[in-house]
Amino acid sequence: MDRLDRLRGPEPPRPHDARAIAALAANPGCARRAVLDAAGVDKDAVATHLGFPAPFGRSPFAITRGDAFEALVKEGGGAELLRLLRELLGLPLPLAGYTDLADVGGNPSAHLRHSHTRRLIDRAARDAGEAATLYDHPLLRLEIAGYHSYLEPDVVAFQLGGRFHIVEIKSFAVVDGQAEPDKVAAAARQAAVYVLALSTLLAELGHDPSRVSHEIVLVCPENFANRPAATLVDVRRELAVLRRQLARMTRVGAIVEPLPDTLTFDLGRDDGGVPRRPVAELRSAVREVGARYAPDCLNTCDLCFFCREEAAEAGATDLLGRQVRDELGGVATVAEALALADGSLAPDDDRAEIARLLRLADRLYAEVS
Amino acid sequence: MSTLSALARLRALREGRAQRLATVRHCHLSDRPMVLIPLRLAGEAAAPLAAMAGTDPDHPRLLVVPQPRDRDLRFAFTAELAEVVLPYVEGLQKATETVERRGAEPYERCVDAPQLLVPNPAGVTFVQLLGRSTRFRRAEGPYAVHPSVPVLGRWLTFFGRRAQYPGSVLLAAATDLLSLHWATGQSALEDANLASLLGWIDPPPGMSGASAAREAEDPLVWPPAGPATDPGFDAEVLAPAIRAYQEAPGERAAAAVAAAVRSQLEPTWRLMWRAVDLLRALPPGGGAAARWEGDRTAFTAFAAQLAEGAPPQPRRDGAVAAAARLARMERARAVYDAQRAFDDPLVMAGHRLAGEAFTGTVVAAEPDRTEGEGRGRKLRPLLVVRTGDPVRLAAGARLATPARRGQRADVVDVAGGEVTLKIVKGMGRGTTATPGAVPQVGEVVCYAALTDEYQPPAALPAPEETPWTHGGPPPEYVPAEDDAEEDWS
Amino acid sequence: MTRTGGRRSGAVAVPATGAAGPAGLSPAAEAGAVVDAVLADLPRHRGVVVDSPPGAGKSTLVVRAAGHLAAGGEPLMIIAQTNEQVDDLIVRLAAAHPALRLGRLSAGDYTAPARVTGRAAIGTRLADLGDPDVVIATADKWAWVGDRVWPWAIVDEAYQMRSDKLLRIAGLFERALFVGDPGQLDPFSVVDGDRWAGLSWDPLQSAVAVLLRHNPDLPVHRLPVSWRLPASAAPLVSEAFYPFTGFRAGTGPEERRMGFATGGMRTAYDRALEEAAASGWALYELPDRHTVRTDAEAVRAVAVLATRLLQRSPVTVSERGEHPVTAERVAVGAAHRDQVAAIRAAGLPAGVTVDTANRLQGREYDVTIVLHPLSGRRDATAFHLESGRLCVLTSRHRHACVVVARAGIPELLDAHPSADAVRLGVPVKFPDGWEANQAVLARLAEHRVPAAPPH
Numbered sequence A: 001m002d003r004l005d006r007l008r009g010p011e012p013p014r015p016h017d018a019r020a021i022a023a024l025a026a027n028p029g030c031a032r033r034a035v036l037d038a039a040g041v042d043k044d045a046v047a048t049h050l051g052f053p054a055p056f057g058r059s060p061f062a063i064t065r066g067d068a069f070e071a072l073v074k075e076g077g078g079a080e081l082l083r084l085l086r087e088l089l090g091l092p093l094p095l096a097g098y099t100d101l102a103d104v105g106g107n108p109s110a111h112l113r114h115s116h117t118r119r120l121i122d123r124a125a126r127d128a129g130e131a132a133t134l135y136d137h138p139l140l141r142l143e144i145a146g147y148h149s150y151l152e153p154d155v156v157a158f159q160l161g162g163r164f165h166i167v168e169i170k171s172f173a174v175v176d177g178q179a180e181p182d183k184v185a186a187a188a189r190q191a192a193v194y195v196l197a198l199s200t201l202l203a204e205l206g207h208d209p210s211r212v213s214h215e216i217v218l219v220c221p222e223n224f225a226n227r228p229a230a231t232l233v234d235v236r237r238e239l240a241v242l243r244r245q246l247a248r249m250t251r252v253g254a255i256v257e258p259l260p261d262t263l264t265f266d267l268g269r270d271d272g273g274v275p276r277r278p279v280a281e282l283r284s285a286v287r288e289v290g291a292r293y294a295p296d297c298l299n300t301c302d303l304c305f306f307c308r309e310e311a312a313e314a315g316a317t318d319l320l321g322r323q324v325r326d327e328l329g330g331v332a333t334v335a336e337a338l339a340l341a342d343g344s345l346a347p348d349d350d351r352a353e354i355a356r357l358l359r360l361a362d363r364l365y366a367e368v369s
Numbered sequence B: 001m002s003t004l005s006a007l008a009r010l011r012a013l014r015e016g017r018a019q020r021l022a023t024v025r026h027c028h029l030s031d032r033p034m035v036l037i038p039l040r041l042a043g044e045a046a047a048p049l050a051a052m053a054g055t056d057p058d059h060p061r062l063l064v065v066p067q068p069r070d071r072d073l074r075f076a077f078t079a080e081l082a083e084v085v086l087p088y089v090e091g092l093q094k095a096t097e098t099v100e101r102r103g104a105e106p107y108e109r110c111v112d113a114p115q116l117l118v119p120n121p122a123g124v125t126f127v128q129l130l131g132r133s134t135r136f137r138r139a140e141g142p143y144a145v146h147p148s149v150p151v152l153g154r155w156l157t158f159f160g161r162r163a164q165y166p167g168s169v170l171l172a173a174a175t176d177l178l179s180l181h182w183a184t185g186q187s188a189l190e191d192a193n194l195a196s197l198l199g200w201i202d203p204p205p206g207m208s209g210a211s212a213a214r215e216a217e218d219p220l221v222w223p224p225a226g227p228a229t230d231p232g233f234d235a236e237v238l239a240p241a242i243r244a245y246q247e248a249p250g251e252r253a254a255a256a257v258a259a260a261v262r263s264q265l266e267p268t269w270r271l272m273w274r275a276v277d278l279l280r281a282l283p284p285g286g287g288a289a290a291r292w293e294g295d296r297t298a299f300t301a302f303a304a305q306l307a308e309g310a311p312p313q314p315r316r317d318g319a320v321a322a323a324a325r326l327a328r329m330e331r332a333r334a335v336y337d338a339q340r341a342f343d344d345p346l347v348m349a350g351h352r353l354a355g356e357a358f359t360g361t362v363v364a365a366e367p368d369r370t371e372g373e374g375r376g377r378k379l380r381p382l383l384v385v386r387t388g389d390p391v392r393l394a395a396g397a398r399l400a401t402p403a404r405r406g407q408r409a410d411v412v413d414v415a416g417g418e419v420t421l422k423i424v425k426g427m428g429r430g431t432t433a434t435p436g437a438v439p440q441v442g443e444v445v446c447y448a449a450l451t452d453e454y455q456p457p458a459a460l461p462a463p464e465e466t467p468w469t470h471g472g473p474p475p476e477y478v479p480a481e482d483d484a485e486e487d488w489s
Numbered sequence C: 001m002t003r004t005g006g007r008r009s010g011a012v013a014v015p016a017t018g019a020a021g022p023a024g025l026s027p028a029a030e031a032g033a034v035v036d037a038v039l040a041d042l043p044r045h046r047g048v049v050v051d052s053p054p055g056a057g058k059s060t061l062v063v064r065a066a067g068h069l070a071a072g073g074e075p076l077m078i079i080a081q082t083n084e085q086v087d088d089l090i091v092r093l094a095a096a097h098p099a100l101r102l103g104r105l106s107a108g109d110y111t112a113p114a115r116v117t118g119r120a121a122i123g124t125r126l127a128d129l130g131d132p133d134v135v136i137a138t139a140d141k142w143a144w145v146g147d148r149v150w151p152w153a154i155v156d157e158a159y160q161m162r163s164d165k166l167l168r169i170a171g172l173f174e175r176a177l178f179v180g181d182p183g184q185l186d187p188f189s190v191v192d193g194d195r196w197a198g199l200s201w202d203p204l205q206s207a208v209a210v211l212l213r214h215n216p217d218l219p220v221h222r223l224p225v226s227w228r229l230p231a232s233a234a235p236l237v238s239e240a241f242y243p244f245t246g247f248r249a250g251t252g253p254e255e256r257r258m259g260f261a262t263g264g265m266r267t268a269y270d271r272a273l274e275e276a277a278a279s280g281w282a283l284y285e286l287p288d289r290h291t292v293r294t295d296a297e298a299v300r301a302v303a304v305l306a307t308r309l310l311q312r313s314p315v316t317v318s319e320r321g322e323h324p325v326t327a328e329r330v331a332v333g334a335a336h337r338d339q340v341a342a343i344r345a346a347g348l349p350a351g352v353t354v355d356t357a358n359r360l361q362g363r364e365y366d367v368t369i370v371l372h373p374l375s376g377r378r379d380a381t382a383f384h385l386e387s388g389r390l391c392v393l394t395s396r397h398r399h400a401c402v403v404v405a406r407a408g409i410p411e412l413l414d415a416h417p418s419a420d421a422v423r424l425g426v427p428v429k430f431p432d433g434w435e436a437n438q439a440v441l442a443r444l445a446e447h448r449v450p451a452a453p454p455h
Ligand code: SF4
Pocket: A027, A030, A031, A032, A033, A291, A292, A293, A294, A297, A301, A302, A303, A304, A305, A307
């Protein structure tokens, strides 16, 4: 794996939080993203240094609201959460224990905190009583391209009778039983990361990994109030996608192999942490790995503005979206498509068909507009 | 997405500005639309932060919630919004016309209807949510609100639901209306940004559409068109202003919040009216007026329901209501698609390219051909059309033609650039064709596998007779007491 | 095989082979036991659901159940989805139960095909039919019938029926048997139905989905044996498309054979056909290239394969004896209508059926030739990945299936972004289209015949 280290430079690999891992599947066809992610490169920092900072910001109002809602749900040592779970699962859950796994005293390393989580989960799985237990902030980890990534502990694990559920608290509203599908999907993908990490942990400890339920508990504010409500979400599909992506990450070697040995995305930070690498140099380094830009990148990848610019320079039809590209049946550049349409370019055999179609479209367009 | 619109996007890139996707306007545009630009507090489902609204481009009304987390201030905002929207809506109920119907009682219909224009589809969703959060409120009881609030809620809900019907424009998003008529040199995803979409359609002099669109992505130059605000603005401008208001509520602090949101809303306000002007400049298509009649009928009917004191719309459709609405929406979709193609050769060109329609010259016609014997003898004229279009219709396909709207023809055969058609409807009674009903040799005709014919759906059971397969009769709907008291925090 | 409720998960996987099944039962005995259990359940429940994988004897079950119910002396209504299905049922019912009086309700412009005339009273209104024991019509036609309640109904192809259609006719019967194939294409609409997402009566869900959500205690049986699919296909189709409710082939690997009376010329086409005849599958693979939907090269390959197949005078041997494969027993399937039109225009032997997956549902042929929905594409969409589409296309054949595709589909699947929206309260649908496609491709790769380079 030292090849990936060299690609990243001297900085420590950027930890993958659940959100980042969930986003691995956003554009799996993109080699550039696969390499940067596998090497743990800080894409946001790279994009900023290239002069194309990512357009993703979070409003302070959204952050405050999220924190306030989470605090509300966890109030009273998880009493409110337990009430929700009782209602949701229809169980007369007897009094539960509430353990905050973040409380280890002092400021221990992720590794130590993970061991703590590990011990408690092991004990819970071993002698599970009838009482329910809530484990707040469990520090789980997942192996990504050879590295152990510790996951931001922002979920609750709920254990009852030896079975575990992941509880994900989100502050988007569920109005009359429905929430924004994209937000639910993002929550489901993130929760799936924890489900996988927790079942991996159980397996490591010699327990049955299927004791982690594939139904996660999503807790959201209901309607327009602050009152939380819980819903079960089946994340089996998200789990399957996640497993696939993680398996792909281990194959990233095939993409890295042909890259020049000296290639690195090192920002050349000085002692003050300021990136000093000449931008042109970094740009050619990034361009060394092929991208597969699609407009969806604008919602999912820190490098989107950089890659869009690159696609625009190249006159790539990718710029216009997957559907347009699809209609153009494999013609990769705008200039080529237009030349085929107005007849100034004679198509080769491979392009004969799309050329015929484009020429007809061109004729009709001229005829009626 | 058809090859035609894909090509239009390519051309837009080459030309540096958007290309037309339509030769006529496919939406009715009111003489006096109301533009409404709502803003929402980030992180909340439907907490209004501000809105700019009005029917006069020069006099927008700015509504602000100086502390969006304060429930009373929110209801004050909705009451104020009601002051803007309700007079507009109610004023249009006064003038009516009598509509005669064959085989049914004539009825009254408003001669005009309101039209709410919001910047983008997210704005439509916000209107729906705002309607949902206000329509159940009551003017008396523990959480009393101003009496206009629940009325506004019902209207917004009506608008929000109507917006789900294809072709309806009582509530419409400017980006949707513009994208219907122009193809830009960017992706559909980027077209959802009103400023960049208009950058392509109508770039400032000396600037290409591409650069205008890029510039429009800078939130400092063109703030987002809502309902979401720019996170940078939230952090640097809005949050301090709201904090100041909270610490010392008063006119000055409120004015500071208002000034902040005004800076975010005003650019979009101007864009909205530019969009209206651009759309207005297009000649209207015939179907748009017909669909607007449908909108007016719906508007009239809902106004009557409200006047009769109907309860607020339920939270979700029951089984029967859902099936009925689905049937209406599907019909609206078919009519909308057919009418646009019949109104507009450029839209029809997309269908021709897909092989679902064709244009050509009549090379043979048998106008008085009949089929069958004796009393069963029927007029069935034959037509052979020569076309260069890539026809992909199978024998038996039922076609209609823009030049003779009532006419229907069946495909008999497609071979060697010639299509043989049999006219089965709209060519005259008896055994001779009405003069002019059957195209003559040499005439250029267009036929398409599209129809706006009305086929009434089979009846649905009454809601109280919902069968056991669908859960049986639902409990009768009465708005629950606690609906009105629902928290809005 | 009975499970209760609408959940698809949790059922025990069944060995998907032609060998003896659970408890050593022969396929016929196993299937017979399920049919008996279905008939026994009928008087005990208001509704009974029978899942029938491809070729598992759905029509046979409908015909038997109809005879069984009619024998009780009570009138019966049968609901099918298309006119063709109604006609097929009449032919089969008339053959199995000659004493039953059948009636067929139809629309005004329906003309009865020869196979139906004389077998059923035909009319546009109930009153025109006399008083038959069994009345059959499409769901659309039934929706216009009122004022009468039948003690029993059989709903055929119930998974392809949208629940709003069922709502219009459910008042006509007291009890019903619902039969259909859960693995085929789901009903759809041209409008956006998000506003009903998660509702138990979502009108865009299938009739069975809605029925079971409101009546979770109804028994759900599953026909365990496919009599259509050969031993080479049943395990794959079962695993790829029915992951939780497997089935097996009714015949063993040696019971179905296919050969050619006319020799070939060792062209790539011949080799693909021979591979399919020998193994049940062939992947005729064109070079990797992104193309328009109506990829001329692929379309031509499909047409040539169909022509070549019939030129080679194929013969099949099966439990039904030895028969030549005629054009009527060959079908060509594709995803899009323009592809179907292009294939038709490319020239197919007379009598060969060519249609979209939607319209091939429920049909059966000896040999099928399929243009892979993902062939030549750069990106997949939900439409192209829908598992039901591939399931229909790869489960119509009794002997062999030749798939025509461009190389590169595995890479396309690999690059496919997963960003499906999730709606609360909507049960997750299995199998996942991605996984199903992957499973089928992995199998097809074992039967790959590269196309000859163009001359
Ligand atoms: S933005 Fe660039 S690096 Fe990121 S996924 Fe898209 S193409 Fe790949």
